[in-house]
Ligand code: HEM
Ligand code: SF4
């Protein structure tokens with residue numbers, strides 16, 4: 107396959123910490139292989155910055171194979187960049203053309219405060235999970251995996267929701283900074299399994315309460331979250347979450 | 360969990376929007392149906408009788424109070440929701456993400472504001488002269504008698520109001536706003552009250568788009584019919 111090198115211009119959001127105001131800084135990056143990942147391209151730039159004595163650009167990443175949800179970046183007006191159903195770490199430079207200017211911004215939401223440059227604190231998601239995104243099981247002998255029959259369609263739907271990696275792109279994409287796609291994935295994952303049944307009502311009520319406390323907005327079903335989600339979590343889960351909420355709210359003591 | 364808390368959480372506020380929105384959709388069906396009487400081509404007799412029934416019979420009058428409460432809730436909640444949602448992102452993006460969603464789904468408050476402005480004009484044109492006699496007298500709303508009962512001649516009022524091309528254009532533009540507000544709102548409301556089943560959602564979406572086209576079209580045809588003397 108033809109191999110190309112790209113010369114690019116970057117506009118990167120730089121911000122020292124949560125208490126300072128940031129600004130865009132322009133960089134030229136040259137001789138970038140189009141087989142590199144987007145993060146590798148930033149690594150190349152950072153090495154150059156270190157050599158010249160400048161502060162390297164802070165950005166989040168961990169697995170770099172599209173499964174952990176740690177990478178972020180709002181690239182040219184879309185969370186995780188131009189490709190569909192893809193994380194930033196799996197975005198490759200062949201998505202861009204020689205001479206392109208690429209604008210890189212952090213996730214923007216007051217519930218995700220900026221730590222530094224492109225790094226934001228997504229601890230709010232952890233606290234939402236702590237509020238109910240689990241099943242309580244007393245330990246004992248491991249039961250046989252096949253002793254609990256589960257309808258295949260339900261298992262599949264639950265698994266599709268469990269695909270959510272908690273990256274926060276849905277919040278970044280939403281004009282309301284709503285975390286509903288994330289929350290609906292977590293609630294739909296457990297609401298469709300027998301293991302999730304005992305805590306079904308308290309789970310949805312507590313998780314919604316925590317989401318509101320964290321300062322996310324209200325969903326207005328625009329669909330931007332679904333279009334940006336790297337794991338293609340369906341917006342139908344949000345309707346399911348609404349049903350779970352209504353049912354729990356009406357029948358809880 | 361109290362009912363108050365249930366309807367004031369982020370999801371609860373959306374439930375209020377959805378329930379009042381669906382109520383307003385039902386109102387539109389009734390309103391469009393009654394107004395369609397103008398096309399009976401009987402010089403407004405059937406229409407005036409229908410309007411008289413709505414204004415004098417207790418059931419529609421009670422429903423009318425519900426309608427005002429519903430509209431009020433919908434508007435207040437709509438603005439509060441929009442302002443609150445905007446406050447959640449103090450620093451915006453340099454490049455906006457507009458590809459993932461339809462422009463009208465992002466512009467519900469703007470479309471709603473256009474509707475509100477229309478609504479004020481509309482109430483001034485027809486509701487106050489008919490229901491609050493005083494203003495009606497100022498406007499000189501005509502009446503006529505039939506079998507010993509006095510009727511407001513709202514048909515004549517429509518004829519008079521829709522002589523102005525300016526008013527006709529405003530009404531038609533408002534119908535456009537309504538169409539887009541409904542194109543998103545109709546299906547969104549059902550998602551909000553929890554319809555996630557794909558088969559039902561597909562049916563609701565189709566009905567929603569059909570409704571969003573047909574109802575505003577019917578309303579837009581009313582001023583147009585009067586202006587071009589298509590009704591007699
Ligand atoms: C008069 C001024 C009006 C204003 C200011 C207004 C405003 C709004 C706002 C801000 C929303 C929420 C946006 C969203 O959920 O995406 C909304 C939703 C909605 N509106 Fe209105 N609206 C008005 C009139 C109407 C009327 C006359 C109808 C009649 C059909 C209507 C039907 C709906 C529906 C069905 C929804 C969807 C609820 C949901 O998304 O859950 N609205 N409106
Ligand atoms: S729903 Fe999608 S976009 Fe949102 S956190 Fe989960 S994986 Fe990321």
Ligand code: FES
Nearest residue numbers: 168170175177195
């Ligand atoms: S770094 Fe793990 S998903 Fe991108």
